[in-house]
Amino acid sequence: MAEPSEPRPDVQESAPGAAPLAGIRVVDLSKILAGPYVTMSLADMGADVIKVEHPDGGDPTRKWGPPFNGPDATYYLAANRNKRSVTLDLKSPEGQEAVHRLIETADVVVENFKPGSSLAEVFSYEQLSARYPELVVLHISAFGDSGPLRLEPGYDMVAQAAAGLMSLTGETDGPPVKAGFAMADLSAALFGLIGLTAALVERGRTGRGQYVTTSLYETQLALHVSWATAFFATRERPHRLGSGHPNLVPYQAYPAADGDLVIAVGNQATWRRLCRVLGRDDLPEDPRFLANADRVVNRKALNAELESALALRTVEEWCALLSAADVPVTPIRTLDEIYASEQTGALEMIGTVDHPVVGALEQIRFPVSFSGRRPPLRTPPPLLGEHSRDVLAEAGYDDAEIDRLLAPADPTTEGKTP
Template identity: 60%
Template sequence: MTARAPLAGLRVLDLSKILAGPYVSQALSDLGADVIKVERPSDGDPTRHWGPPFRGSDATYHLAVNRNKRSIALDLSGEAAREVVHRLLQRADVVIDNFRPGSQLARVFHGPDLVARYPRLVALHISAYGETGPMRNEPGYDMVVQAAAGLMSLTGEPDGPPVKAGFAFGDLGAAMWGLSGVLAALVDRERTGHGASVCTSLYESQLAFHGGFATGYFATAENPPRLGSGHPSLVPYQAFPTSDGHLVIAVGNDVQWQSLCAALALPELAADSRFSVNSGRVEHRREVTGELSRVLRCRPTGHWLGVLRARAVPAAPVRTIAEVYRCPHTAALGMVGIVEHPEAGALEQIAIPLTFDGERPMPRTAPPTLGQHGPEILAQLGYDPETAAELLSAPTE
């Protein structure tokens, strides 16, 4: 193994679709694993069609989370196709699914049953609401669970409606916990020789990220309010308007507060005993943020950044995505790689945010077209060309 492929030799079978499961398998593939993605022959992973924008025939949503994989298109309603999956499972270290609760495929490829049949297998199942409880069989997309798990009640301006997070936080949170569970189970397998059935859900993952919001509620029995970009426990810690944009200022301690007051030439705020400690600033949030907003509106973001950085006050401009990818720091980190896609040509990809001994694993191959590697995969499993062609041409029921 090299620093750029710590999971080289690991075999992953991805039976999932949309975002959470494919994000896990892409992370494993970025780390060197060989990932085979099984898709419906008729239309493949639904995210192939979640556009615009498109590059080639696939939506960019799909292209973002399916690189370094091989695709085979199989109609899993048929026994012959299911046998292909079992041949793949015989060789696999990890299998990932997010089958709809109660569906036929959820029963046929049930994680605990697969681990019983293939004892070294790590089977990851991701659902919307978890394996027990009255909501366990409800369908759910990211935004639905953001609502059900409380995130939307915390997001937005105090006098505005609830707002979803800009990123698919439910899906991506479940992906991170799923990835952690898979890696932990693989480490445990090295010790015990046995795999495991690992489960997580969008709902559980969001509860795990509640952190101080939940513990605050447990202590007070009060719902935390929406604070826009503000922080429930720190002031000032939010975005402020400037003359040409917005600037985030994050004061994490009382020394930084004094530095901020000096940077903004506000000695009267620094001397006000109501604001000298953070608890007082939280109590008087409106007065503090109002005075800071009055001053910061007078000059552009760039001016204030220079002033604040000179005083070591944590601050940053609120950048657009375009500005982020024009930023020299982004370029210096080497987070963007390019792969050649058979339809889209040169395709930019965001690399995994990890380095190993200073080396970042970079994207190796483009997201596959639907069924692109079917003949190759079936040949490796020992199928003759005629049988393989029959399997790959089977209509979807």
């Protein structure tokens, strides 16, 4: 076993009860969802996140509405709490120099510049690492850093289509459908967060930063999981199954007398209990439905039998009976029901933070607890440029320099060379 390394002299241990990333500073050069969700997660865990935005409108999601809540769209408000906003024009020499002044005291930079763009070149890892060897940089792209699609831009739905999710989502005889959540953006955010925090752990051992990359495309492939191994074994193209499972039956949504519910059977004992509650003790003895493999092959016939039985009672009645028999079951709940539910309340997953314009702003809280404590909602999603003066003063600019940096661009001289 390797000897434990000595702690770095410049790293202070966190006080008991402190946020796990307290003392980490992040410069957030990203926009839209994947990058901002990473940096919000870092901020939730205690990092000081400085969100750098263009003076003309800032993060585009500020305008992705309706709905709006105050000056910003609710889409923006979903992924930017606990950050500070500073406005800088990254294409100007002065703005670029200001960003470097911020990076001088930073541990992490997160960016999603389009590969091949001027900003990707100006803030390339080669340039940054030469000046800041301890810096960890996370780059999120649409299709990765190599291959024929590496220079393509991408949005969540494009990635869902390109990486297969839409081909697997929807009813068997219906069109392809995107997932209800932004699965491509959010999977890239979560894998990026994992890679970034791993790089910080390694930096704690070695003192060296590194370049962490992921993409909407790569992370979708990682989530294929059993779909991929099934294809590698059979070379058969999978098809859409609605809410059904490719390897388990019954395991999907079914209609009852007044709505839909989900039943999930993962073993033979549960299968027999389900049939007993449904009053269909004959089904487990039917040669078509003996084992799970038989039920998968004869899915259509079995579902017809189950739907006939389930049509006799309401969702509430079936959920009570099946739950009492230890059969996994649930109604298909809507967001208003979920947010008002006792389970959500018990987990304290919804909190409020005081917004300077709209007042109490509800947010879904970070879904991980540390020693029984959920990270707090410290500050609301910032107004555009709300913290510019404070952040730039911390970077060593005086009042006159800050005034020049924050002065509106003159449209008559913009783009002209002096």
